[in-house]
Amino acid sequence: MTGYADDLTLAHLLADAADAISTARFRALDLRVEAKPDLTPVSDADTAVEREIRALLATHRPGDGLLGEEYGEQPATGPDGRRWVVDPIDGTKNFVRGVPVWATLIALLEGDRPVAGLVSAPALGRRWWAARGAGAYAGPDAGHGTPIRVSGVRDLADASFCYSSLEGWEQAGRLDAMLQVMRDTWRSRAYGDFYGYMLLAEGALDVMVEPELSLWDVAALVPIVTEAGGTFTTLDGAPAPGDPVSGDISAVATNGPLHADILGRLGRATAR
Incomplete structure (x- = not known):
């Protein structure tokens, strides 16, 4: 223990x-x-x-x-x-x-x-x-x-991709990038809220992303995903949950092998 x-x-x-x-x-x-x-x-x-x-x-x-x-x-x-x-x-x-x-x-x-x-x-x-x-x-x-353990999927074309909704990505100027990720993955579904992260931790899907969150939305999820072998960062690639003081909290949670690819496609450094 x-x-x-x-x-x-x-x-x-x-x-x-x-x-x-x-x-x-x-x-x-x-x-x-x-x-x-x-x-x-x-x-x-x-x-x-x-x-x-x-x-x-x-x-x-x-x-x-x-x-x-x-x-x-x-x-x-x-x-x-x-x-x-x-x-x-x-x-x-x-x-x-x-x-x-x-x-x-x-x-x-x-x-x-x-x-x-x-x-x-x-x-x-x-x-x-x-x-x-x-x-x-x-x-x-x-x-x-x-x-529980995350999946071993290594190619985005084989990945099950999850998100909360498209509205936030549109507001962030990343809707086109999101739609392209959805086209490039094997499957995409909007389970939303906590559930996508838990399915990721169990290996049932491979990526979960959200552009804007509060600390209470994400704090409990981080240890579960990372202890299951996954990677959890902000859209900037910083360690999750981000900066609670400024309110700059976002989420990119993956099984690990897919993380760099997803950050490259959706990360704030490439926005707009």
């Missing part, structure tokens, strides 16, 4: 509590949904999950910091400056429409580096987790995980 074993145990406890709340509200007839200032939806399940996770962390890790999508930043008070980053429901648009592809994302950061991550998708009956130096795993719960 690694130095993060206790943290992963806690992450599973947080996920268990989150799952109990979110599954009870999924497809609920009285689900309350509002629009945030950025016009993205937030449901009563999002806020309830984050409140519960905050309460549990206050009990189990009172000195750790916390950044959550719905309630913002709580600075660390402990000497090591560790912080948890939480997206209570990643895929809220799916959640509110009854689509089962959504998850709670839980990450532990040391400085700006994610060292442990967990993704729990209870409507899919699946969970993924990893910690630095300990490998990546997937299964229905902590007691039934099996190791």
Whole structure:
């Protein structure tokens, strides 16, 4: 076991509590949904999950910091400056429409580096987790995980390529490049949100890209992809998750052999 074993145990406890709340509200007839200032939806399940996770962390890790999508930043008070980053429901648009592809994302950061991550998708009956130096795993719960590994595909013509949507790439001036990548790959699908990254970590697809993200969207995904043997950078080729201070966060996640090719085609250095 690694130095993060206790943290992963806690992450599973947080996920268990989150799952109990979110599954009870999924497809609920009285689900309350509002629009945030950025016009993205937030449901009563999002806020309830984050409140519960905050309460549990206050009990189990009172000195750790916390950044959550719905309630913002709580600075660390402990000497090591560790912080948890939480997206209570990643895929809220799916959640509110009854689509089962959504998850709670839980990450532990040391400085700006994610060292442990967990993704729990209870409507899919699946969970993924990893910690630095300990490998990546997937299964229905902590007691039934099996190791996962990225694919060995080396040629883009043989690759399954995944993305979230085309709108962001159009706004970034990279739509033509994206369409060309889609033409050049064996298969392309827009699974979106956390799910593409988890399929990549399992070896079910080979590339997942997004042009603009928040820290809570990506922090939990980085350890899982990299511990499964993949490569995860920003569009600039910098180590993921990028620069949370400036908000310059993007994602290029691959099985490794395809990374340089994808960066060369989509990276910001070649934009416009």
